[in-house]
Amino acid sequence: MSKNVKIAQLSCGTEYSGIQPEIEAAAKQVNAEMVFADVDYDDIARIEKDFGLEVASPDLKLLMARAKSIVDGKTDVDAVFVATCFRCAEAALARSEVRRYIYEKTSLPVISYSFTERTTSGTLLTRMEALTTMARRKSLLARERQTGLTAGIDSGSTTTKCVIMKDNEVIGTGWVPTTKVLDSADEAFNIALESAGIKQSELDALGTTGYGRFLIGDKFSADLVQEEVTVNSKGAVFLADKQKGDATVIDIGGMDNKAISVHDGIPGMFTLGGICAGASGRFLEITARRLGVEITKLGDLALKGNSKNIEMNSYCIVFGIQSLVNSLSTGAKPEDVAAAACYSVAEQVFEQQLQEVEVKEPVIMVGGSSLIAGLPKALEDLLHVEVHIPKYSQFIGAVGSALLVSGLVDTSKK
Amino acid sequence: MSKILIYPTNSLVLADLVDRFGHEPLTIPQEIRKKVTSVGLDSPPLNITPEDPKIGLKYAAVEVPSGVRGRMALIGPLLEKADAAVVVSDPEATFGCMGCARTNELVNFLIRAKKIPMLELSYPTNDDDARDFVYKIAEFLQSSEVLKHE
Amino acid sequence: MEDADVSKKDVITKLIILSSRHMMPGDLLYKIYALRKDVIVKETCFGAEVSGKKEDVNSLIRDIRILDPYGIFIKERGFPIGDLRRCRATSGGGARPGFHQIEAEAATLPLMSRALLEYDMGVKPTTHEKPAKLDVDVFKKIIADCLHSL
Numbered sequence: 001m002s003k004n005v006k007i008a009q010l011s012c013g014t015e016y017s018g019i020q021p022e023i024e025a026a027a028k029q030v031n032a033e034m035v036f037a038d039v040d041y042d043d044i045a046r047i048e049k050d051f052g053l054e055v056a057s058p059d060l061k062l063l064m065a066r067a068k069s070i071v072d073g074k075t076d077v078d079a080v081f082v083a084t085c086f087r088c089a090e091a092a093l094a095r096s097e098v099r100r101y102i103y104e105k106t107s108l109p110v111i112s113y114s115f116t117e118r119t120t121s122g123t124l125l126t127r128m129e130a131l132t133t134m135a136r137r138k139s140l141l142a143r144e145r146q147t148g149l150t151a152g153i154d155s156g157s158t159t160t161k162c163v164i165m166k167d168n169e170v171i172g173t174g175w176v177p178t179t180k181v182l183d184s185a186d187e188a189f190n191i192a193l194e195s196a197g198i199k200q201s202e203l204d205a206l207g208t209t210g211y212g213r214f215l216i217g218d219k220f221s222a223d224l225v226q227e228e229v230t231v232n233s234k235g236a237v238f239l240a241d242k243q244k245g246d247a248t249v250i251d252i253g254g255m256d257n258k259a260i261s262v263h264d265g266i267p268g269m270f271t272l273g274g275i276c277a278g279a280s281g282r283f284l285e286i287t288a289r290r291l292g293v294e295i296t297k298l299g300d301l302a303l304k305g306n307s308k309n310i311e312m313n314s315y316c317i318v319f320g321i322q323s324l325v326n327s328l329s330t331g332a333k334p335e336d337v338a339a340a341a342c343y344s345v346a347e348q349v350f351e352q353q354l355q356e357v358e359v360k361e362p363v364i365m366v367g368g369s370s371l372i373a374g375l376p377k378a379l380e381d382l383l384h385v386e387v388h389i390p391k392y393s394q395f396i397g398a399v400g401s402a403l404l405v406s407g408l409v410d411t412s413k414k
Numbered sequence: 415m416s417k418i419l420i421y422p423t424n425s426l427v428l429a430d431l432v433d434r435f436g437h438e439p440l441t442i443p444q445e446i447r448k449k450v451t452s453v454g455l456d457s458p459p460l461n462i463t464p465e466d467p468k469i470g471l472k473y474a475a476v477e478v479p480s481g482v483r484g485r486m487a488l489i490g491p492l493l494e495k496a497d498a499a500v501v502v503s504d505p506e507a508t509f510g511c512m513g514c515a516r517t518n519e520l521v522n523f524l525i526r527a528k529k530i531p532m533l534e535l536s537y538p539t540n541d542d543d544a545r546d547f548v549y550k551i552a553e554f555l556q557s558s559e560v561l562k563h564e
Numbered sequence: 565m566e567d568a569d570v571s572k573k574d575v576i577t578k579l580i581i582l583s584s585r586h587m588m589p590g591d592l593l594y595k596i597y598a599l600r601k602d603v604i605v606k607e608t609c610f611g612a613e614v615s616g617k618k619e620d621v622n623s624l625i626r627d628i629r630i631l632d633p634y635g636i637f638i639k640e641r642g643f644p645i646g647d648l649r650r651c652r653a654t655s656g657g658g659a660r661p662g663f664h665q666i667e668a669e670a671a672t673l674p675l676m677s678r679a680l681l682e683y684d685m686g687v688k689p690t691t692h693e694k695p696a697k698l699d700v701d702v703f704k705k706i707i708a709d710c711l712h713s714l
Contacts, residue, residue: 045668058512059514117483460574460642537626545690
C-alpha cells in the first residue's frame with residue numbers, strides 16, 4: 001500500500017453545507033487524507049495585503065492565508081483541493097485566484113470545485129483520484145513513449161474504445177457503443193485484437209479507464225486502472241506530439257467534460273463538469289437525430305452554416321433543442337441549426353469550465369466529439385486560438401491507458 | 415434573566431459581558447453542542463448534514479449558497495428565542511460559524527426585522543472606546559426594556 | 565441508550581480565557597481543583613476548559629470569576645473537551661476557525677479588563693463625537709493652498 005497522499009483543503013462552507021464527510025470519504029477511497037494548513041491570526045489579518053484580494057468573508061481570508069502557508073513551504077502537502085459554495089460570487093473570485101496562485105507558485109497539482117449540499121463522495125471520487133495520481137505517480141506520468149505490446153480500454157458512458165499499441169504505434173483499434181459495460185468491452189477488445197492481428201495472451205500489459213474502468217479492470221485483470229483526467233491528458237499530448245511545455249486538453253464527453261492544463265505532459269490543474277447535458281456530446285446527438293443526419297455528418301454540416309442565424313433562448317438540452325426545432329419549423333436551414341448546436345455546446349463549456357483552468361496554447365481537443373468538425377471550429381471562434389485534433393482523437397483514453405501501462409511492464413520478466 | 419442574542423454569535427467578549435451582567439447570552443456554541451452530542455448523527459466534525467441547508471431554506475431561498483443556509487439552520491433558532499440583542503457592527507474578526515459575510519448580513523437584517531430591543535456598537539480599538547463599549551452594554555442590559563422580559 | 569443521550573446533552577463545556585496579571589493557566593487549574601467541583605478540567609494555552617453538568621459548571625464559573633473579576637473571561641464551547649472531531653492531532657492538523665476567533669479576541673481583553681474595572685469604580689465614559697466630514701469650502705481652500713505651495 002502506497003503512503004497516504006496529503007491533500008490540503010482550502011475551503012469555505014464545507015462544514016456548514018454538511019459535505020465535509022463526503023470530501024473525507026472520497027479522499028480515503030484513494031488513500032489520501034485532507035489536511036489543514038496551520039496559520040496564526042496575524043497571518044490571516046495580513047493576508048488581504050499580502051495576497052492582494054480584499055474579501056468580506058473571514059473564512060475566505062483564512063482560505064487565502066492557508067494557501068500562502070503552502071506556497072511559502074510552511075505546510076508540507078502533495079496536492080491542493082480548493083472548494084467553496086456554488087453561487088457565492090465572492091468565494092468564486094477567491095477560489096479562482098487561489099487556484100491560479102497555487103498553480104503558478106508551486107508544482108503541486110490543484111483542483112477547484114464549487115459544491116452544494118447535494119455534493120457526494122461519488123461526485124468527488126474521480127477528481128480526488130486524479131489529484132492523487134498526479135501527486136503519487138509523477139514518474140509514471142512523465143512517460144513519453146509507449147514500449148512493448150500493450151492494450152488500453154476506455155469504457156465510456158456512450159462508447160467503448162480499445163487500442164492495441166506496439167513500439168509507440170497504434171496497430172489496432174475497436175470502437176462500439178456502450179450497452180452492457182462488460183459485453184461492450186469484450187467486443188471492442190476483440191475487434192482491436194483482430195485488427196492488430198494478435199492474441200490477448202501476447203500482450204505485455206493492459207490498462208483501463210472511463211466510467212467502467214473498475215469493472216472491466218477486474219474482468220481483464222488490468223495492470224493499470226486509471227481515471228480519465230490523467231489518462232486523457234497523457235494521450236492527448238502524446239498523439240498531438242506536444243509533450244514539452246504547456247498545453248490545454250479539452251474533452252467534451254457524453255456525460256461530462258474535462259478541461260486540463262498540462263505542463264511537460266503532466267496535468268496540473270483540471271476541471272470536470274457533469275451537471276448539464278446541454279454542455280455535452282449528448283446535445284449534439286439529439287440535434288443530429290432531429291435533423292435526420294448521422295452524428296458523424298453533423299460537424300461537416302455545421303461548417304457550412306452560420307450559428308448567428310438561429311436564435312437560441314437556452315443552453316438546456318430540453319429548451320435549447322426546442323429553440324432549434326422551432327427555428328426549423330420557421331424555415332431555418334439545417335446547416336445553420338447544426339452550427340448553432342455546436343456553438344451552444346462550445347459556448348457553455350467556454351463559460352462554465354474554461355474559466356477554471358489556464359488556457360494555454362496549444363489547445364488540443366480530444367474524444368469523439370472532437371471529430372464533429374463544427375465543435376472545434378466553434379471553440380476556435382470563442383477562444384481565438386487554433387484547436388488541434390490529433391489522429392486517433394476518439395481513442396484518446398485507450399491510447400493514454402496503453403501508453404501509461406507500458407511504463408509498468410516488468411521488462412525483466414520478458 | 416433575559417435571553418440576549420449577541421452578534422457575532424460566537425464572540426467571547428459579548429458572551430462574557432452578557433453573562434457577567436446577569437443575562438443568558440444566546441451563542442452559537444449552544445447550537446453546536448446540540449449537534450455534536452446528538453446520538454444518531456454522524457457527519458463530523460459539526461454533525462451538520464445536507465439536511466441542514468434545507469432547514470435553512472426557512473431563512474434564505476435555494477439560490478443562496480448552501481453554506482449560508484447551513485449556517486442559518488444553526489443561527490435561526492437563536493434568533494427566534496431572543497428577547498433583545500447586542501450587535502457589534504464592525505467586529506474585529508469572525509471565523510467558522512460567523513465566517514461568511516453573506517450569512518452575517520442576513521443575520522443582521524433578521525435581528526433588525528424582529529424589532530426587539532437592540533444595542534448597536536462599534537468594536538473598540540482604544541481605552542476610551544472600550545470604556546464606552548462596556549458602559550453602554552451594562553446600561554442596556556440593566557435597562558427596563560431588557561429587564562421587562564425577565 | 566436514551567439515558568446516555570440525555571446525560572450527554574446535559575453536559576456543557578466552558579472556556580475560561582485569562583487576561584490577568586495575577587494568574588497563569590497553571591494557577592487557574594490549581595484554583596479550580598481546590599473548589600472540588602464535579603467537573604472535568606483541561607489546561608489550555610489561553611486558560612482552561614471545564615466540562616460537566618450545567619449547574620456544576622455555572623456554579624464553578626461564578627466562584628472562579630470572583631478570583632479575578634477583571635482578568636477572567638468566559639464563553640461556552642460547542643465541543644466537549646478533547647473531542648477528536650475538533651482535535652488537530654486527529655483531524656488533519658492546523659488550528660480550526662474557533663481558535664483564530666479566540667486569538668483575535670484575546671488581543672482586546674486588556675482593554676476590556678480596564679474598562680470593566682473603571683465601570684465598577686463608577687467612571688463615566690467620555691463621549692467622543694465622530695468628526696464630521698470636512699466642509700467642502702474648507703477642503704477647496706486646502707487644495708488651493710497645497711497647489712499654490714507646489
